[in-house]
Amino acid sequence: MASEQISVFDMFKIGIGPSSSHTLGPWRAAQRFVQKLKEGDALAQVEQVNILLYGSLAKTGIGHGTDIAILLGLSGDDPVTFDVNQVMPKVEHIKSSNSLVLGGIKGIDFSYSNQLLFLFDQSLPFHPNAVTFQAFLNNGTAVSETYYSIGGGFVVQENDTESVLSEVDLPFPVDTAQQLMSACMRTGLKISELVMENELSWRPEEDTRNGILNIFRVIKECIYKGCHTEGVLPGGLNVERRAARLNKRMLKDRSYDDYDSWLEAIRAGGKDFGYILDCVSCFALAVNEENASFGRVVTAPTNGAAGVIPAVLQYYVAFYNAYNDNKIVQFITTASEIGSIFKKGATISAAMGGCQAEIGVSSAMAAGALTECLGGSQRQVLMAAEIAMEHHLGLTCDPIGGLVQVPCIERNTMGAIKAITAAQLALQSNPDKAKVSLDAVVSTMWETAQDMNVKYKETADGGLAVKVPLSLPEC
Known part of the structure; x- marks a missing residue:
């Protein structure tokens, strides 16, 4: 079996605190979901988005800023470049205006209390850090994806078959x-x-x-x-x-x-x-x-x-x-x-x-x-x-x-x-x-x-x- 390929830039990532698995990972998951909507030409059709947090992401999500990270990720902001002084002001604006600009492009109504759900008593078997995004489109269909934040900012889906990086021929593959x-x-x-x-x-x-x-x-x-x-x-x-x-x-x-x-x-x-x-x-x-x-x-x-x-x-x-x-x-x-x-x-x-x-x-x-x-x-x-x-x-x-x-x-x-x-x-x-x-x-x-x-x-x-x-x- 081929060695898992991990670069120095996977072990060391620039981002925003306080947690790689509860902040950076969910932020990346939200970005990944928005990208999926773009690639499927569905972004412009989105009328509503729901976020479901499971397991550890639900139980310690508030303290770890999981909600904040997801809202910024859905808004199209990147943790490497986003102004840290604008984190709280932007999130407070989303909450108070009951609106969110998905991917920085598509404005939708958004209720923080009704559409970002902390499912404290529910866990998914693949990994304790799970989040599901649901996008409801104006044609009556929906797009739903579940992501797992597996630590260190790494994000996977249960059926992912790709390695962390694209396959290359490493001269020194190392697992142990x-x-x-x-x-x-x-x-x-x-x-x-x-x-x-x-x-x-x-x-x-x-x-x-x-x-x-x-x-x-x-x-x-x-x-x-x-x-x-x-x-x-x-x-x-x-x-x-x-x-x-x-x-x-x-x-x-x-x-x-x-x-x-x-x-x-x-x-x-x-x-x-x-x-x-x-x-x-x-x-x-x-x-x-x-x-x-x-x-x-x-x-x-x-x-x-x-x-x-x-x-x-x-x-x-x-x-x-x-x-x-x-x-x-x-x-x-x-x-x-x-x-x-x-x-x-x-x-x-x-x-x-x-x-x-x-x-x-x-x-x-x-x-x-x-x-x-x-x-x-x-x-x-x-x-x-x-x-x-x-x-x-x-x-x-x-x-x-x-x-x-x-x-x-x-x-x-x-x-x-x-x-x-x-x-x-x-x-x-x-x-x-x-x-x-x-x-x-x-x-x-x-x-x-x-x-x-x-x-x-x-x-x-x-x-x-x-x-x-x-x-x-x-x-």
Whole structure:
């Protein structure tokens, strides 16, 4: 059977928070439905659209902004380019005007309360994150499609037969860590170099490099903005932003006008262990506070875990003098390959596997990437990824109020610190004596996911979500 084909740009996607599976995925599904209507010459005939949300998308949809994403997707807006400052104003206009411009072309009447339905007690068997779009046409017929948001912004339909990308002839098809190791040993290539060879099957190397550096541009803008924005996060939990306050304390209340000058100030703070811990935590908090505020982030590989890899990458850039295009490309390509192994062998969806599938996977990706960039061998890279995931196994997804805030934001700081620790352990170890392989951990994670009670899989029906009293606005 052919290997699943996953590009670095599938593992890292530019979008808008707070969730890859509950925001970015449904947004893409809505765009896909509009495109289907266009291709079938049905868009101009649409009189009414209904949206049905099932399972986890229904239970935590409000907190994750699923409704917001779908309305913007149906309106023809794109999460990569849409002005994040216009997210709430546009959605409020749709609600108050009882109208929606489908695909930015066809105006229709639309009642938010009657035509966007949260079916809390209904689930579809293929995947917990399901949404059905129904378009009723003026000729009396209807078009209906069901999409599944399977994590990391990936969207499929139950009977899809296409791979994630169009079929190409990859020089190094990889599904498992063992296959990756064999290819590296056979060729002498580093993991990052092998990834770049595969990416050539889709596009020229310069295009891949430019795309990765654009991803880094969004990451550093997100970190900088999060480190300089105060206030309270939306959603009703009244969670205060902490990154800006921590950033001020680290830099002794001095302010800097751009990322480069701020980075130099961070570096000038020294390498005291406590200071570095504060910095890494601040970087992760900054990203996930932006994510919780419908800011622009990079899915890495999910939005709920979007702060882990940026925090570790920023740590590497700041404290190893690695503000260098080649090093950044090396870090992100290595991380993407580790993430693709988890997606192929297990899941990166919290609705399928709990938070081990998000924070755990992102921590493993960051650990492997940091290890290669610090000079580790291919075996040490895989060992670092294994160590990081091993200590996230069984981590549940229990967001309070269905919001990607508590405990999600702090978990990103923990995932980043664990990734750095895992890299250090691997670099000081002989991987030939490792007792657990990365493939064994991937398999164990998937078995754990299948055994995990559904209430701990992004439903807000268990764990901290039912232990903390709160008063949130009614849906």
